[in-house]
Amino acid sequence: MKKSYLIFICIILWYIGFYALSSLFKSIISNNTLIVFLSFFIPTFIVTIIYYSIKKIVTSRNDKVKEYSVKYKKIQEINEMYNFLDVKNKIKLEENEFSIKSFNDILAKQVVLYRIENNEDNIREWIENAMVNEDTYKKYKEVIESINDKTDISLINKIGFSETKFNNIEKQLIDSSIISDKVYNIAAHVIVNYVNKNYDIIYKKDRYVEYNELVSIYEEWKNSKKYKVTTEKERKLMNYSLREEVLKRDGYKCVVCGKTEQDGVRLEIDHIIPVSKGGQSTISNLQTLCSSCNAKKNTQDNDSFKKRFIKDKLIQFRRNRSKELDIPAYYIFTNNELDKILELMPKNVEELKKSGILPNIKIAKHGELIIKVINEK
Numbered sequence: 001m002k003k004s005y006l007i008f009i010c011i012i013l014w015y016i017g018f019y020a021l022s023s024l025f026k027s028i029i030s031n032n033t034l035i036v037f038l039s040f041f042i043p044t045f046i047v048t049i050i051y052y053s054i055k056k057i058v059t060s061r062n063d064k065v066k067e068y069s070v071k072y073k074k075i076q077e078i079n080e081m082y083n084f085l086d087v088k089n090k091i092k093l094e095e096n097e098f099s100i101k102s103f104n105d106i107l108a109k110q111v112v113l114y115r116i117e118n119n120e121d122n123i124r125e126w127i128e129n130a131m132v133n134e135d136t137y138k139k140y141k142e143v144i145e146s147i148n149d150k151t152d153i154s155l156i157n158k159i160g161f162s163e164t165k166f167n168n169i170e171k172q173l174i175d176s177s178i179i180s181d182k183v184y185n186i187a188a189h190v191i192v193n194y195v196n197k198n199y200d201i202i203y204k205k206d207r208y209v210e211y212n213e214l215v216s217i218y219e220e221w222k223n224s225k226k227y228k229v230t231t232e233k234e235r236k237l238m239n240y241s242l243r244e245e246v247l248k249r250d251g252y253k254c255v256v257c258g259k260t261e262q263d264g265v266r267l268e269i270d271h272i273i274p275v276s277k278g279g280q281s282t283i284s285n286l287q288t289l290c291s292s293c294n295a296k297k298n299t300q301d302n303d304s305f306k307k308r309f310i311k312d313k314l315i316q317f318r319r320n321r322s323k324e325l326d327i328p329a330y331y332i333f334t335n336n337e338l339d340k341i342l343e344l345m346p347k348n349v350e351e352l353k354k355s356g357i358l359p360n361i362k363i364a365k366h367g368e369l370i371i372k373v374i375n376e377k
């Protein structure tokens with residue numbers, strides 16, 4: 001008998017007892033409090049006893065089947081032999097978009113692909129572990145399905161069960177002890193928000209990306225040219241003196257965030273135009289990045305990466321209402337791009353210039369704005 005079924009019956013019994021007793025007591029007792037007390041207490045007491053005795057009978061019967069079922073014991077042994085990696089069943093991937101166009105255009109697949117490229121939240125390991133588990137699970141399932149051991153009928157009768165009864169209980173026990181496909185059947189809950197400049201969520205869309213789709217996105221990333229070229233060629237082309245030359249030119253600091261090894265970061269050499277897009281290991285195509293910026297940049301276009309960096313900085317700046325902006329280098333934006341970025345700020349460009357929040361905005365030759373923020377170290 002299922003536990004939920006038993007609880008349901010107990011509740012019904014309790015109701016019947018309560019109403020029967022309260023109408024009976026009304027005709028013989030005049031004290032209302034006593035009527036309620038007795039009609040409540042007596043059925044509660046009786047039903048509790050019924051519940052625990054049935055549960056005890058069921059448990060002892062199950063224990064007996066566990067003891068004599070050859071198949072059940074075998075499954076326990078097999079469960080011990082198969083180890084599955086710890087894999088969270090669901091993860092949440094949330095993205096905020098500040099432009100309605102990009103919000104409309106963005107697809108769940110792109111969010112997943114972006115996270116895989118940047119390995120955010122160790123998403124690669126998450127998918128890889130699930131894939132390992134799937135392989136193990138297939139073998140496990142095969143072994144489980146090949147078991148055809150049966151308990152001897154004479155033994156079943158000897159311990160006081162009919163064959164059908166024994167088989168039913170055995171089936172229930174086995175179904176609940178077979179490891180479920182949750183060990184690999186993972187899903188990513190992708191949520192994309194359209195956020196206005198006050199950080200209110202205006203629109204929201206979400207979708208579950210299930211295991212098979214996650215694997216196909218992962219495989220697509222792994223088979224992509226980007227992945228292969230950067231892992232194979234890049235290392236071969238770089239040599240020590242070239243590395244030293246780049247570091248020296250960039251003043252031994254990350255050209256994006258400005259951090260040095262004294263700040264506790266590791267400096268790496270990055271291809272401005274990635275090798276996968278035809279970029280070469282020459283001094284003009286190399287720059288110094290800290291490992292954190294390098295990991296965030298990954299295969300992004302250099303300019304859009306830098307812009308994203310300053311955009312994030314401005315967002316933080318606005319959120320924290322801080323006095324200083326800590327951006328160490330030059331950033332070049334078109335007027336349109338800058339206006340969009342500054343939408344995130346509390347004031348317009350002219351006001352910002354006057355207020356000194358962005359102290360060195362000037363118009364460059366080609367109608368571009370150059371922001372130079374002075375806190376350079």
Ligand SMILES: [Zn+2]
Pocket residue numbers: 254255256257258259289290291292293294
């Ligand atoms: Zn950096």
